[in-house]
Amino acid sequence: xRSNRILNDFTKAIYELSPSKDLRDNFKDFLDFQLFFFCxxxxxxxxxxxxxxxxxxxxxxKNAMLLLGDGSEEYEDxxxxxxxxxxxMGKNGQYFTPEPVCRLMAKITSGNDEGKTxxxxxxxxxxxxxxxxxxxxxxxxxxxxxxxxxxxxxKMCLLNLLLNSLSGVVTCGNGLVPIWDEGxxxxxxxxxxxxxxxxxxxxxxxxxxxxEESQKLFINPFKRKExxxxxxxxxxxxxxxxxxxxxxxxxx
Numbered sequence: 001x002r003s004n005r006i007l008n009d010f011t012k013a014i015y016e017l018s019p020s021k022d023l024r025d026n027f028k029d030f031l032d033f034q035l036f037f038f039c040x041x042x043x044x045x046x047x048x049x050x051x052x053x054x055x056x057x058x059x060x061x062k063n064a065m066l067l068l069g070d071g072s073e074e075y076e077d078x079x080x081x082x083x084x085x086x087x088x089m090g091k092n093g094q095y096f097t098p099e100p101v102c103r104l105m106a107k108i109t110s111g112n113d114e115g116k117t118x119x120x121x122x123x124x125x126x127x128x129x130x131x132x133x134x135x136x137x138x139x140x141x142x143x144x145x146x147x148x149x150x151x152x153x154x155k156m157c158l159l160n161l162l163l164n165s166l167s168g169v170v171t172c173g174n175g176l177v178p179i180w181d182e183g184x185x186x187x188x189x190x191x192x193x194x195x196x197x198x199x200x201x202x203x204x205x206x207x208x209x210x211x212e213e214s215q216k217l218f219i220n221p222f223k224r225k226e227x228x229x230x231x232x233x234x235x236x237x238x239x240x241x242x243x244x245x246x247x248x249x250x251x252x
Contacts, residue, residue: 080125
């Protein structure tokens with residue numbers, strides 16, 4: 001099976017990043033390295049960490065990135081599968097819902113597919129959201145909301161949304177506590193949809209907000225004087241006009 005072969009190759013690539021480091025730390029480094037390319041507002045610490053990577057390690061990280069890209073087609077969750085098999089191995093109950101079950105649940109619950117938002121308050125690697133997107137006729141018109149208490153899970157979910165050009169908000173915190181009552185690390189994913197004469201190319205990116213900054217983003221609806229913004233007003237998807245003849249396309 002192609003996905004199993006890619007998963008095995010990806011696992012080997014993560015192992016090879018640094019034999020002297022724990023596999024969990026290698027995986028965290030890989031997530032941070034991959035996410036750096038999508039970040040619209042990297043901190044100086046992120047930039048310094050990225051620039052401090054050895055050239056030999058960068059080659060290995062890029063190899064793992066290519067494998068992840070190949071394995072993430074059709075909304076597959078390579079990250080979550082690797083995490084369960086090699087990092088947690090079920091510790092703390094971190095067994096994610098099997099992908100076939102996720103897709104069955106998506107078919108049962110999506111109904112007429114008219115909803116504009118999809119929410120998973122205990123998202124893990126985000127495979128429930130991926131399953132919904134796979135089942136949707138127009139997944140790029142929706143906004144995906146996700147939360148998890150484990151930062152590694154949050155970053156896996158964030159990366160899965162970015163790889164599939166899905167707009168949304170991912171937060172790290174206790175899903176049982178109202179989000180306006182606690183500060184949470186927050187990642188907001190937006191997607192530029194570039195019109196190339198009838199054909200579209202998606203360019204996803206995310207903005208990071210610290211726990212303190214996020215308290216200004218989420219307001220208690222019971223204390224809100226104005227109506228909350230609609231999905232359209234949030235404008236997670238930006239449409240960029242096609243380039244003119246002779247112009248060069250730049251994503252940056």
